[in-house]
Amino acid sequence: MEPGEPTRRPGGARLRATLRVLAELGPSTAGWMVLGSLRQALRARAEADRLAVPPPDSGQGPGALEELTEEADAVVARFARATLTLAFLAPDCLLLEWRRRAAPEDPPPSLLAGDRARERVTPTRHPSAEGVLELDAGGPLRVRLGADGTLVVLDGAGEVVRVDEPPCWREAGWSARWACPPGALVTGLGLQAGPLDRRGRRYRLWNLDPGGSWGPDAGPLYCNVPVLLAVDGARSLLDVLDTSEALEVDLRSPGSGWVGAPAGPLRRVLALGRPPLLLERLAELTGPPALPPRWALGYQHSRWGFRSAATVAGIRAGFAACGLPISAIHLDIDHLAGYRVLTADPKRFGDLPGLVRGLAALGTRVVTIVDPGVKVDRGFGLFRRGVAGDRFCRTPRGRLAIGVVWPGRAAFPDFADPAVRDWWAEEVAARLRTSGVGGLWHDMNEPTCLRVGAEPRLPLATRHRIDGQVYDHAALRNRYANDMNEAGFRGSRLARPEARPFVLSRSGWLGGQRHAWHWTGDAETSWAGLRQQVAAVLGLGLSGFPFTGSDVGGFTADPDPELYLRWLQFAVFVPLLRTHAMIGLRPREPWRWPEPFRRAVASWIRFRYRLLPLLLGLAHEAAEQGAPPVRPLWWPDGEAAAELGDDAFLLGDDLLVAPVCTPGARRRALRLPAGRWVGAWAGSSPTALAGRTVVQLGAPLERLPLAVRAGRILVLDDAWADPQGACQLEGDEALGAEDRAWTRGTLDPAHVPGCWALHCWPAEDPEGRAAGAEGQALDEAGDGHGPVRLDHYRLAGVAEDGTATLAWERTGTFPPPASVRVVVHGWAVERALADGRPAAVEGGTVRCGPFDELVLVGLRRRAAAPSPAYHLD
Structure with missing residues (x-):
């Protein structure tokens, strides 16, 4: 496809995708799929009642207040028809629960699994002139x-x-309405099609495969999360709904909202504060995100259609021949023996352990797909063991609950049952030990059954068990993927306790970040689809899912080279960087693209590896504090959130990324966030721009606009610098071929940084002198549970004699790198002294060993004229 050729229409791509799927299934499985669809259609009317949500303001309210009591650090209000429990989990965090009194409920266990959910802070009661009481716990939140x-x-x-407002009940279902100041941006709800600001729409939180592909206005999607975040500075409010029932959330009325569910108590947690605190509270409530291995932050390559081990080995050899790193190759369902999970085809992948070992020697892991559907086949050991141990979901009559997936008729493990999770973890561990596979890719785990014209799911009457209690599929469907991911995660740890697991999941629910990364599923191949992914990744991060990404280029059609390149440019800055596409499409290996796209794609993949030190530090921050690596432009203060768009984002606090989502665009407008910003690329204008202004950003085909907060130091791995490529930073010209890891065609298995580089973008005082910079970075072995080193850097302003001092403070026991590079953007260094000893200077940049104090001598402005193609106007 030539540059500028239009991408095929999404509707046509969806039809072609459906035809490819039917061809892959074969006539027998396609027949079972049609039969299952007819049965599902016949059940639809009866099942509709189970999922029905009462209309707003219908049914009965709690009635008159009868009694107020204090019980175990909580206040209990008993009304005529309902009971309300209020408990402070922290001074800024309130748990409330409404239960009907006439019909006691036995809901599934709470999804709040973090330490904060178990804590209680004794509240203080205050008299109230406008209510029966007021409560606080000595913090900013009062009720x-x-x-x-x-x-x-x-x-x-x-x-x-x-x-x-008081909730209302109608039969088993409930609804609740609230009002808040109309100016606050409202986000959250997990993966949604549409803008990051969720106001103005109604949402159904019910995990489903939308079928084929999805783009703007689709839904519901695979990974809904019952979390709302109303962003209004220090008065931002987090609302966590603790249920796995299907939810309806209506945000169409300005300044108000409504939520309803078909069953269960109304349990929610409210927290008040600025967004970073609220995301930390969310992680404390639902459990911290799992820390990934460093290799998972590298480039990952996939396609439905890698038919043999020889094909996979040839792809890895192609990357090596191009001097390109690749951290993982994913094997889709075509590597399986008859689509049976936890197997490999004996002819095409007969020596899977050998393939895994060969790629591992080059620094590339193998990640294999695992679907929940287990083929109904008495000759299949996994199925036999599951039946013998009563591990599968059953119908109300006690029969196996059967759905149709890739292998045909399949049974589904009842992951809600802890004993089944234990069994599955052992099965996964055994498979990982024998194959050596490095990660798990959980697909179809909503769970999905293949259907035509009906919801692609199990019947709602399907039974699940938790500690002897039986629940229907409607109550537990939304948490099914979480439980499967936990089992896979634990199986990975059983197989390799010394390593950090990597599990990638399509579906998830509240708390799903504890065990898995998530991707946005079968994204539509279109410019609108690319634009949607920016808001999608931001929305997942603000729902507590920090490690996410999308299939580069979209899943169901062939992108033209420009769309693929622009998608890759965006994806390089989000946690999951994976190219993936469905069967029957053109291959997307970097060398398949015509020039100049081929060189640009290669340069961007290498640039991803420059970012690994930054990404690893942000991964630790996410695991410890819940802060997503990809952040909206209003982060961290949450001020004026509704005024800043969702077509650009921050990586961390200091790197501003402005994706290009329009074909042929070579400039784009952006309202800058607060602070002062300077262009990151070599040739950018040295003049910092003030935040809260609208600017025009240069966006040549090879680059997206990238800016750094003035006065910051970022650590990059300059071993992956590409001085002749698209992604040039200042000082790259001083690097020789011997410095560049990619010239060797291999990747260190642990992804150890090859050239620890401090890139300093000094702020300027009113006279134009460099006023200093600061930053921090983290380093560790990249896998396992060993020591960590945290670095703090501070560059003093340039003195009148042209000297400046860079201080490096280290904490932790992980050793510093043997060699360090220092680049001061906009300035060239003449001489340098590292702890009093001369350091090497080449091209105005410094190379030395670790130091406590580096004195930069003879600093002078770089004379290179800025390139108008790359600067910020």
Whole structure:
């Protein structure tokens, strides 16, 4: 396909994808799929009642207040028809639960699994002139309870943040309405098609495969998360709904919202504060994200259609021949023996362990797909063992619950049962030990059954068990993927306790970040599809899922070279960087593209590896504090959130990324966030631009606009610098071929940085002198559970005699790198002294060993004229 050729229409791509799937299934499985679809259609009317959500303001409210008591650090309000429990989990965090009194419920266990969910802070009761009582716990959040059950959330100054009306019940279902200041941006809800600001739409939180591909306005999708974040500076409010029932969330009315569920109690947690604190609270409530191995942050390559081990080995050889790193190759369902999970085809992948060992020697892991559907086949050992141990979901009559997936008729492990998770973990561990596979890719785990014209799922009456209690599929469907991911994660740890597991999942729910990364599924191949992925990744991060990404180029059609390159440029800056596509499409290996795209694609893959030190530090921050690596432009203060768009983002706090999502565009407009920003690329204008202004950004085909917060130091791995490529930074011309890891065609298995480089972008004082910079970085072995080193860097301003001092403070026991490179953007260094000893200077950059203090001598402005193609106007 030639540059500029239009990408095929999404609708046509969807039809072609469906035809390819039917061809892959074969007539027998396609027949079972049609039969299952007819049965599902016949059940649809009866099942609709189970998923019905009461309309707003219908049914009965809690009635009159009868009694107020204090019980175990909580306040219990008993109304005529319902009971409300209020408990502070922290001074800024309130747990509330409404239960009906007439029909006691036995809901599934809480999804709140973190330490914070088990804590209690004794509240203080205050008299209230406007309600029956007010409660706080000495922090910024106070709640006022009315005699009718109305709850008013107040901030520390006594200003109203939100008003929750009393809920209503109709049969088993409930609905609840709230009102809040209309100016706050509202986000969260996991993976949604549409803008990051969720206002103005209604959402169904019910994990489903949308079928074929999805783009703007599709839904519901694979990974809904019952989390709302109303962003309004220090008065931002987190709302966590603790249920796995299907939810309806209506945000169409300005300044108000409504939520309803078909069953279960109304359990929610409210927290008040700025967004970083609220994301930390969310991680404390639901469990911290699992820390990934460093290799998972590299480039990963996949395609439905790698038919043999020889094909996979040839792809890895192609990357090596091009001097390109590749951290993982994914094997889709075509590597399996008759689509049986946890197997490999004996003819085409007969020596899977040998393939894994060969790629591992080059630094490349193998990740294999695992679907939950287990082929119904008495000759299949996994199925036999599952039946013998009663590990599968069953119908109300006690028969196996059967769905149709890739292998044909399949049974589904009942992952809700802890004993089944134990069994599956052992099965996974045994497979990983024998194959050596480095990671798991969980697909179809909503779970999905192949259907035509009906919801692609198991019947709602399907039974699940938790500690002897039986629940239907409607109650537990949304948490199915979480439980499968936990089992896979534990199996990985059983197989390799010294390593950090890598599990990639399509589906998830509240708390799913504890055990898996997530990708956005079968994204539409279109420019609108690319634009949607920016908001999708941001929305997942603000729902507590920090490690996400999309299939580069989209899943179901052939992107033209420009669309693929622009998608890759965006994806290089998000946690998961994976190229993937369905069977029957053109290959997407870097060398398949015509020039100049081929060179640009290669340069961007190498640039990803420059970012690994930064990405690893952000991964630790996510695991410890819940902060997503990919952050909206209003991060961290949450001020003026509704004014800043969702077509650009921050990587960490200091790197501003502006993807290009329009064909043929070579410039783009952007409202800069607060602070001062300077272009990152070599040739960028040295003049910093003030935030809260609209600027035009140069966006040549080979580059997206990239800016750094002035006054910051970022650590990169300059072993992956490409001085003649698209992604040039200042000082790259001083690097020789011997410095570049990619010239050797191999990748260190642990992805150890080859050239630890401090890139300093000094702020300037009013006279134009460099006023200094600071930053921090983290390093460790890249896998396992060993020591960590945290670095703090501080560059003093340039003195009148042209000297400046860079201080390096290290904490932790992980050793520093043997060699360090220092680049001061906009300035050239003449001489340098590292702890009093002369350091090498070449091309105005410094090369030395680790130091406590580096004195830079003879600093002078670089004379190179800025290139108008790359600067910020």
